[in-house]
Amino acid sequence: MTLSVRIIPCLDVTDGRVVKGVNFTNLVDAGDPVEMASLYGLEGADELTFLDISASVVGRETTLDVVRRTAEQVFIPLTVGGGIRSVDDVDRLLRAGADKVSINTAAIGRPELIAEIADRFGSQVLVLSVDARRARTESGFEVTTHGGREGTEMDALAWVEKACALGVGEILLNSMDADGTRAGYDIGMITAVRAVSKVPLIASGGAGTLSDFAAALDAGADALLAASVFHFGIHRIGDVKSYLDSHNYPVRTLAGK
Amino acid sequence: MIAILDYGSGNLRSAERAFATSGREVIVTSDRAVALQAQGLVVPGVGAFAACMNGLNQIDGAAIIRERIANERPVLGICIGMQILFSRGTEHSENGIHAGVGVWDAEVSKLNAPILPHMGWNTIDTDSGSILFKGVEDQSFYFVHSFAAKSAVGKMQSWSTHGEKFLASVEDGYVSATQFHPEKSGDAGLALIKNWTQSL
Numbered sequence: 001m002t003l004s005v006r007i008i009p010c011l012d013v014t015d016g017r018v019v020k021g022v023n024f025t026n027l028v029d030a031g032d033p034v035e036m037a038s039l040y041g042l043e044g045a046d047e048l049t050f051l052d053i054s055a056s057v058v059g060r061e062t063t064l065d066v067v068r069r070t071a072e073q074v075f076i077p078l079t080v081g082g083g084i085r086s087v088d089d090v091d092r093l094l095r096a097g098a099d100k101v102s103i104n105t106a107a108i109g110r111p112e113l114i115a116e117i118a119d120r121f122g123s124q125v126l127v128l129s130v131d132a133r134r135a136r137t138e139s140g141f142e143v144t145t146h147g148g149r150e151g152t153e154m155d156a157l158a159w160v161e162k163a164c165a166l167g168v169g170e171i172l173l174n175s176m177d178a179d180g181t182r183a184g185y186d187i188g189m190i191t192a193v194r195a196v197s198k199v200p201l202i203a204s205g206g207a208g209t210l211s212d213f214a215a216a217l218d219a220g221a222d223a224l225l226a227a228s229v230f231h232f233g234i235h236r237i238g239d240v241k242s243y244l245d246s247h248n249y250p251v252r253t254l255a256g257k
Numbered sequence: 258m259i260a261i262l263d264y265g266s267g268n269l270r271s272a273e274r275a276f277a278t279s280g281r282e283v284i285v286t287s288d289r290a291v292a293l294q295a296q297g298l299v300v301p302g303v304g305a306f307a308a309c310m311n312g313l314n315q316i317d318g319a320a321i322i323r324e325r326i327a328n329e330r331p332v333l334g335i336c337i338g339m340q341i342l343f344s345r346g347t348e349h350s351e352n353g354i355h356a357g358v359g360v361w362d363a364e365v366s367k368l369n370a371p372i373l374p375h376m377g378w379n380t381i382d383t384d385s386g387s388i389l390f391k392g393v394e395d396q397s398f399y400f401v402h403s404f405a406a407k408s409a410v411g412k413m414q415s416w417s418t419h420g421e422k423f424l425a426s427v428e429d430g431y432v433s434a435t436q437f438h439p440e441k442s443g444d445a446g447l448a449l450i451k452n453w454t455q456s457l
Contacts, residue, residue: 001418004378004397041443046378071271075278077399077441078271097270099401099441122304124374124401169374200376222372252378252397255444 002250006046006223007213007240008202009230011036013082014054016062018231031231034069040230041074043237044254048074049102049172049225052082053147064096071097081129081172087116094121102127102172105145108152108159111166118167127202128168132156132189133176141189148176156189157196170200172225178206180228185216194220210235210243217249259454260295262321262338263287264312272301272335275440278447279454287316296457298325302337306346306365306404307355309337319358325431326360331457332432336402339427339434340365343406360432361410370420373403379437381425384413388456389428389435389449396445398425398437405436 011018011033018031037048048070052063060083067080080093081102090101107113107128117126133151135142141156160171173193175186185206194201203221207213207229216224229235241251259281261272269285276283276299284291292298300322302309313319322342325332334342343357346365357365368375378397383390400417407422411429416422417436426435433453439446 001380001382001416003375003400003419006377068270071268072274075271075275075440075447076443077401077438094268095270097268099268099271122308124303124376124403170376198372200372200374223377255393255396 003222004046004250004252005217005221005244006202007044007237007251008047008049008223008225009040009045009237010049010051010204010225010227012051012053012227013063013066014052015059016066019053033066034073036231037070037074037078040237041076044241044252045076045237046252047077047079047223049079049081051102052080054083064092067093067096067098079127081127086113087120090117090121090125094125100125100127100170102129104129104131107163108143108145108154111162114163114166114168118169123167123169126168127170127172128160128163129172129174130156130160130193131174131176134186134189139192141192144176148179157192160193161196164197164199168199170202171197172202172204175205179204181206182208182229182234184208184212185219185221187215187219190216190219190221208234210240213240214244214247214249217244258282258284258295259297259299260292261285261299261301262292262316262318264309264316264318268303269301272299272440275447276450276454279451281454289317289321292321293324293328293330295330297331297333297454298322300332300334300338300341302335302339302341303401304337306337306340306348306357309341310355310357313341313358322358322360329431331453333453334432334434335440336436336438339436340402340404340406342432342434343410346404348404361406361427361429363406363408363410365404365406367404368402368420368423374401375403375419376401378442379417379419379425381415381417381437383415384428387413387415387428389426389433389452390415391452393445393448396442398435398439398442398445398449400437402436
């Protein structure tokens with residue numbers, strides 16, 4: 001009886017469509033989110049993540065509809081992030097069928113939002129998404145906003161410790177330096193965040209080769225999130241799991257496969 | 258007809274859809290009469306033990322559960338919906354011990370593990386006579402919890418491990434419970450749900 005590592009495809013969604021581009025610019029349309037979510041579920045994804053990058057109210061309503069339709073046909077956990085600013089936003093997403101929400105910018109501006117959400121719905125629904133980059137803060141890792149375009153001068157490790165104390169149930173650590181490059185996860189960053197947190201840690205940003213996934217696990221990640229390598233078919237989820245399984249990492253395999 | 262007990266707890270939409278895949282009619286309700294009459298009652302639950310008990314008490318849920326069991330009407334508790342069936346739960350120490358529904362006289366306490374919550378897919382050591390796990394004994398199921406029961410209760414148990422061994426499920430006559438989320442456990446979870454609905 002061993003907890004499996006989780007392989008989590010992330011779908012960046014705007015106006016009801018999936019997009020993903022290198023370093024969050026030059027977005028390329030990669031399909032219908034509900035269809036892709038369903039496909040990933042069949043391929044053995046352990047969870048799904050939607051990141052809503054819509055800028056408009058209409059876009060966010062569309063995302064709620066995408067969440068609803070996904071939750072009706074894909075019976076694995078679904079996390080939704082992007083633009084969540086209040087307890088009411090969380091309530092709407094959970095009612096639409098999300099199991100977890102991830103918060104980022106709003107919590108930086110108002111950390112007590114973490115405690116408000118955790119008190120109302122429990123820590124297990126709340127993922128802290130940290131967009132971090134290497135910079136001259138105390139630990140060498142800085143929290144950024146706006147998809148990595150703006151620094152905050154906040155130390156990433158100090159932020160993680162504070163957020164854990166306020167009640168986040170999980171951390172999604174996204175390296176903005178590595179994001180979209182497929183040059184490997186930022187191993188040093190994962191190691192550093194693991195050392196200061198006792199909640200599950202999802203590594204994100206930079207997955208390229210199959211050995212990159214294993215390296216992130218060795219650094220202390222509990223789950224691995226990736227977008228472009230899956231969307232553009234560079235690796236199938238099954239390939240990642242077979243590789244990890246053959247290297248003795250615990251993975252969930254589907255019956256009959 | 259399957260009733261899913263609505264007492265203000267989390268995402269019921271996917272639970273409703275997951276139970277509907279069994280072919281049964283499913284209704285989400287907080288109505289006492291409907292909950293008592295349904296062939297099967299599902300007690301879901303996410304969040305904290307005390308908060309769930311508060312929500313449950315507001316719809317007189319503990320009495321509904323006890324009355325169903327007394328009348329030999331099947332009940333299935335899921336996640337915190339399993340935990341609240343026990344007699345007591347310990348949460349943050351400053352809050353002390355909280356009383357549960359009391360179907361089983363045992364305690365729900367924090368898992369002794371370096372990383373919490375226990376979040377993700379884990380395998381299970383099942384009882385060979387299990388009805389719930391028939392055909393999916395070797396599969397993984399999705400867990401999200403930091404607390405669990407650790408002593409054997411009821412007629413049949415299954416176990417999993419995160420830091421320490423804990424109760425993954427109980428099958429005890431008309432009342433069953435899973436610490437994991439069958440409605441979030443893909444095809445294996447849907448098979449388990451069907452096993453339960455077929456046993457009704």
